[in-house]
Amino acid sequence: MQFDFSSSSGTKPILKYNPYSWTKVANVIFLDAPVGTGFSYATTDTAYNVSDTSSAAQTYEFLRKWLVSHPSFLANPLYITGDSYSGVVIPIIVKNIQDGIEAGHQPQMNLVGYTLGNPVTCDEKDMSFRIPYANKMALVSDELYETTKTDCNGDFQNVDPTNGACLTDLEMVSLCLEKIFLAQVLEPSCNLISPNHTRLKWSRSILEEDTVNIVSMPHQSRPWCRPANYIYSYIWANDEKVQEALGIRTGTKQEWNRCNHTLSYTKDVLNAVVYHEYLSEKTLRALVYSGDHDLAIPYVATLDWIRSLNLTLEGSWSPWFVEGQIAGYSILYSKNSKYDLTFTTIKGGGHTAPEYKPKQCLAMVDRWFSYYPL
Incomplete structure (x- = not known):
């Protein structure tokens, strides 16, 4: 569902069907994290003291508990996704899951990859x-x-x-x-x-x-x-x-x-590139996309850290289409025949891209989840 802005009044929001929800192509868990955001809460004051790494650890713990309670989803391919500041936390979560798999932690997750949209990676460089x-x-x-x-x-x-x-x-x-x-x-x-x-x-x-x-x-x-x-x-x-x-x-x-300014949050990861370097040695897929009209986290900043990973270029910068119109430009990187990373722009998109170009972003993830070229 989404808000019907044209039909809503200042005191009565109206909902309508969202034809471009990612739930059309995947089972999605929407998680309020870190604790204190959205409707999430803690039972003690000290539990609200979180950081990039502790929030990632809590998310990993949540996923393990959720899959124990919902074992029918264990065989499903697992992707960890997020936008904006999640660009710092998502790679940590993925590393925690990967480390847990290699350590034999139960339940065994079927981790396949991750997606990042308009991601913060290193504040200063971004x-x-x-x-x-x-x-x-x-x-x-x-x-x-x-x-x-x-x-x-x-x-x-x-x-x-x-x-x-x-x-x-x-x-x-x-x-x-x-x-x-x-x-x-x-x-x-x-x-x-x-x-x-x-x-x-x-x-x-x-x-x-x-x-x-x-x-x-x-x-x-x-x-x-x-x-x-x-x-x-x-x-x-x-x-x-x-x-x-x-x-x-x-x-x-x-x-x-929508934004909780009272969080006791410590940014203890100043540069998430090291996590991408680690993940690039694993058998994983990554999709990184940027709205090309985002000045907050410009696509050129994202391309810069991707290039710093020293991946192998697989093909050229190419347009991709939705309903016959250019939806963005993509390029594929790989490493050791195990890891691949697709970067794409979302033409006309902002921060973050799905809010501005929902049809194009749904087509993007639908194709990528299905292993089709964009």
Whole structure:
């Protein structure tokens, strides 16, 4: 199901059938993680203290328990999937599962691969590609880009505070980008985005919206902005009848928020590439996709870490089609005839791609799960 935005009012969200749900091609477990997100909760205060690695360990433990309770799914091919910041945690989860398989842990999982969409991998490197991407998208001129690259010695993140020329260049870049919606550069910029988004040290909070602003959105006169639609998820998820239908335990959550800013979360993995290096030695499949209009985690940043894995290139950069139209461009890599990684762009997609291009993303995973070329 999905929200019918055209039929919904500010106080009554209406649902409609989603013809592009991934549940059409797979059995899907939707997991609120880390603990404290969504409707998930802990019974002690200390249990809310989680990190990248501990959250991954908890997810692995959950999967083991779930498969014990649902043994009919044990033979099914298992894929671990996630978007955005899951790009850090998913590879850790996959490694935990792979290690458990090799150690003989029960139940034995039929791990086949993983998918990542617009994935965060290394904050610093991901962000360093925003300016090159902005140049590719004609948001920053060639002249300004080349001058900034020279004056900043190619490092747009760790800037010497005494380098006046670099700082001036970065201010000019910021002026070019301050009204750009980072999640999809062609859509209107919204006040739901962090007010600090004009600085080059952008934080992950650019993808998060403020609860108070969300609730007040319908009372403000402004151009349509995609995050304004998030008000419907807030109203719907906090409806008592909805929570009762979902089986939410009474009293476990005072309020559902799309983004929980109160989490006690430690980012203890600064670069997830090492996990991909490990996984590339195993018999696994990987699908990595990027909306090509995402400035938050640009596709060029994702391609950079993929290329750092020193995989073998299998073919050329090629378009793929949905209903006769180009849906994106893909390329295949492999290693030791055991591991293969497909990277693809989603044409016109933002952060994250399935929200913007659901039909194309369903076709993508349907073909990939079936071992068909995109």
